[in-house]
Amino acid sequence: MKLIKHNFVVAFEMLRDPWKTLEEVSSETALHALTFLLTIGAVTALLTPLQISLGFEDVNGLHAGGQAEYLAKDLSALLKLGIEWRPILIEILYILILLFSTGYLHIILKAIGGKGSVKDTFKMIAYGDAPGLLFGWMPYFATVSAVWAGVIQILIGPVVLHKITWGKAAIVFGILMGLGIVEIALS
DSSP: OHHHHHHHHHHHHHHHOHHHHHHHHTTSOHHHHHHHHHHHHHHHHHHHHHHHHTTOOOOOOSSHHHHHHHHHHHHHHHTTOOGGGHHHHHHHHHHHHHHHHHHHHHHHHHHTTOOOOHHHHHHHHHHHTHHHHHHTTSTTTHHHHHHHHHIIIIIIHHHHHSOOOHHHHHHHHHHHHHHHHHHHHHO
């Protein structure tokens, strides 16, 4: 119970002051970052099916959690699974997307002179997704929370944990957010 409380405190601190919170969690283990993602992600994983059953569309794919929601939707349709399987699929997909995102973003950050480790990138993605994980299930607010998560993950996180300049972070942010928007527009 103490870990769950700590994770929610970290999540709300991330909303309030992401720079300071990223500095504070930089000393935490990768395992803790993973438990954070799964614990806080359970909010969206459990509430997304409720949102859908109330007649709202899945409206978000910009943050990593949103990608998991979309993929879970597609997989459950492909495998003819009921909506009750969505939370399990979402949580599994959170892990896969976290690993994939960590890999490609770490390569990008190293290419532009980032000083952080793979573990730093992993934590940046996991903790930085707090807005999307907490509010990604809310119709019409999901996009705002996704952009908020993207700012933490791709703009603030690289500056704090990889020690790159704001200019380089802004270029990476602009390119990756632009690609995310194009992906959503084409899907």
